[in-house]
Amino acid sequence: MTRLRRLVAAVLTAAALQVPSASAAENPPDGVVTWGASADRMGEAVAGRGYRMVVHTSVAGRDLRIRLSNAFGDRPVTFDSVYAGLRKEGAELVRGSNRRLAFAGADSVTVPAGATVYSDPLPGKLPAGTDLVISIHSADAAGPVTGHWMAMQTSYLTEGDHTAEESGAPWAASIGSWFYLDAVSVRAAPGIGAVVALGDSITDGWQSTTDLNRRWPDYLARRLRKSPSTVKGVADEGISGNRVLTDGPGQSALNRLDRDVLSLPGVRTVFLFEGVNDIKSHTGVTAQDLIDGYRQIADRVHAAGKCLVVSTVGPFKGWSEWDPAAEAVRQEVNQYIRDSGEFDAVTDFDRVLRSPYDHERMLPFFDGGDHIHPNDKGMQAMADAVDLDRLDCAGN
Incomplete structure (x- = not known):
């Protein structure tokens, strides 16, 4: 097969395989990805649960944005509270670092089935090689969960909304997966x-x-x-x-x-x-x-x-x-x-x-x-x- 014929076949294949409403159809934000993890289906969601997820940044930058994914969901999921902070130890955060993320100016966001959504930029610097902590809560989560099973990183979960708390005390249960979060980006140097x-x-x-x-x-x-x-x-x-x-x-x-x-x-x-x-x-x-x-x-x-x-x-x-x-x-x-x-x-x-x-x-x-x-x-x-x-x- 010639390169031209392979290119035509690849374009047709990409069109056939594209997931409706998924992030490939979005224009990504300005900036550079500093952390990412592939999405997959991970069993059934539990309503009222909070996740405190530890991720490690690569490139430094400003104005971090996260991407929440419902790529494998069969119904919308609403996140009513999402925070970003810096890890001190375990599930405990550096005092004063935990801040609420907004989505189109709102404190909550509903992600349709099969879709992803980016947060608004969070002002401030994010260093390279940092343990960033994203805490999310959903009161109505149901159906298939989108996430990444084998994180090789300890994160935490809790019942109820403790996303704003910097103490690690409410986050007593440890997990080895990431849930709903699949990318973090920053505005890096030119x-x-x-x-x-x-x-x-x-x-x-x-x-x-x-x-x-x-x-x-x-x-x-x-x-x-x-x-x-x-x-x-x-x-x-x-x-x-x-x-x-x-x-x-x-x-x-x-x-x-x-x-x-x-x-x-x-x-x-x-x-x-x-x-x-x-x-x-x-x-x-x-x-x-x-x-x-x-x-x-x-x-x-x-x-x-x-x-x-x-x-x-x-x-x-x-x-x-x-x-x-x-x-x-x-x-x-x-x-x-x-x-x-x-x-x-x-x-x-x-x-x-x-x-x-x-x-x-x-x-x-x-x-x-x-x-x-x-x-x-x-x-x-x-x-x-x-x-x-x-x-x-x-x-x-």
Whole structure:
């Protein structure tokens, strides 16, 4: 298929897959995403519950805005109280930091089913590398909840509306997920942009240490803060078990690309690291199937005026679903990624993670214990392998 024909097919596919009323149809606010998490369906809502969610910023800026998502809801949900503050310890906030967020000038907001909404800008500075705390309450929440299951970060919940309180006392129950919140943006310095990591459980941070922000995109954010790069914002849009081609745990990368990635403000680069779940699923996915999926993503990212960096698929011999046939697909896909020249840059996570004695297996020093997910050291090695100069193709 020629590039032109692939582009036409990608445009048609994007139109067919777009979720009605979802955030991809909105114009994102001015600014740059400083934190993000992919949305998914997470069971049934509970009315009258409050959530105090801890997120870690990447790029500094002013006038923070949050995005609340009801993308997977089947009815409207009203948030009657939403606050943003800085964390002191646990669920306790820095005194004087907790402030109410408004939505089109109002204290409450109703988000239609399938939609998202941005808050108004909250005046003031938000530093990089900060634990920001978003507290939300809904008196009438019902139906499917939209959120992010595997946060690798402790947050908190309570019954009743305690969003305005800076004390952590009412927030006695801890949770490991984020609810309804899927993005935070700021007005960054002129010329600053963001990179979005689109991936699966490795990008989501499984086997990294909870509460220490040691996912590979976190390490990348720390590198970017110290670098002269104009790409400073980092959003982690990984979903555990996610696939490129088909829905399963979360919508596929193809189906969620607009909402989870391209709709975020200030995105300059998409970093795609995904494919192992397609390969190991034993559903007959071929290397050419995955290659076609990567090409569709590339065409849509480039049509949106963004750069695309793609990583090779890492080793997973020793994982229960590994077999020689799956390994052959992985090798063919990786050869295509390395040699096709169809992306703005390539990062070779396979070569970073694999053992020099067995290229099909992860180096034990980097292995989180299950032979597919890297530990903290592996996550850091991945981030260290990213060429920061190649994250902005407009500058190359």
